[in-house]
Amino acid sequence: MIPHRGGKDMAFGERLQLLRRRSGLTQEQFAEQLQVSRQAVSKWESGKGYPEMEKLLFICRQYGVTLNDLFEQGENEPISREISPAIPLKASVAAFVSNLSPRNKWLAAGILLGVALLAGFMGLCLKGGKAEMEMVIWIAAMVVFGVVEAVTVGLVSIWFVLGSAAGLIAAICEAPIWLQVVLFFAVSIAALIATRPLVRKMMDKNIVPTNADAVLGREARVTEAIDNTVPSGAVYVDGKTWSARSESGETLPEGTLVRAVRMEGVKLFVERLQ
Numbered sequence: 001m002i003p004h005r006g007g008k009d010m011a012f013g014e015r016l017q018l019l020r021r022r023s024g025l026t027q028e029q030f031a032e033q034l035q036v037s038r039q040a041v042s043k044w045e046s047g048k049g050y051p052e053m054e055k056l057l058f059i060c061r062q063y064g065v066t067l068n069d070l071f072e073q074g075e076n077e078p079i080s081r082e083i084s085p086a087i088p089l090k091a092s093v094a095a096f097v098s099n100l101s102p103r104n105k106w107l108a109a110g111i112l113l114g115v116a117l118l119a120g121f122m123g124l125c126l127k128g129g130k131a132e133m134e135m136v137i138w139i140a141a142m143v144v145f146g147v148v149e150a151v152t153v154g155l156v157s158i159w160f161v162l163g164s165a166a167g168l169i170a171a172i173c174e175a176p177i178w179l180q181v182v183l184f185f186a187v188s189i190a191a192l193i194a195t196r197p198l199v200r201k202m203m204d205k206n207i208v209p210t211n212a213d214a215v216l217g218r219e220a221r222v223t224e225a226i227d228n229t230v231p232s233g234a235v236y237v238d239g240k241t242w243s244a245r246s247e248s249g250e251t252l253p254e255g256t257l258v259r260a261v262r263m264e265g266v267k268l269f270v271e272r273l274q
Helices: 012-022 027-034 038-045 053-063 067-071 089-098 102-127 131-151 158-172 177-194 196-205 211-215
Strands: 219-227 232-237 240-246 257-264 267-272
Touching: 012 038, 012 053, 012 067, 027 038, 027 053, 053 067, 131 158, 131 177, 158 177, 219 240, 219 267, 232 257, 232 267
Parallel strands: 240 267
Antiparallel strands: 219 232, 219 257, 232 240, 257 267
């Protein structure tokens, strides 16, 4: 639970800043954990934006808090209904971009460039461009998608590189433009389907264990008697104290050795060691 400051509710940014400081992290370290820029963390803490939902859920699991702890208003404090001033479009776009992770920024840039290339290609189709220009466009597409793939982690646009290569070969063979486009999409989709198992394997490897993953299955010691009927109870495991409940429903006195079997919210469910 994040405490209130001076008996008053804190805004989300203040609560996030307090949570980070209590964890002994700098903005750079906090940003590295969330895989975002330090500027994004600074804007969140100053109340100029909010993290994406996946980031919020990661914060809750990593630091043992709930969404209510981060956002809930006090019961006795009326919610202000003042109309917020309109935010300029430029500022809104800038805030959106700053909240993107570095990987998503590169991905968005690649998509925009890809759309621009396709728009140019469509213009070429309508005006009847030369074969040399078709080859230049396909080569440019290969370079753009290749750069996006090189600067991002994992498989992002390699399929479109292969599709662009197919379009280039078709252009060299003086195939009609419609056939070049069909080959681009056909090869890209086929490559995506063929590499799907590899993508899943890479995504599984990139999963970062959370606090819950670290303590589940670990031996813990009851520091406060666990009684589901009260309810009450706490255990000490891996250097931290967790609220705990008994998986079987039995009362577990202080000092009992238990094992963490599952987690609900910020509570561990434990069973007595045999």
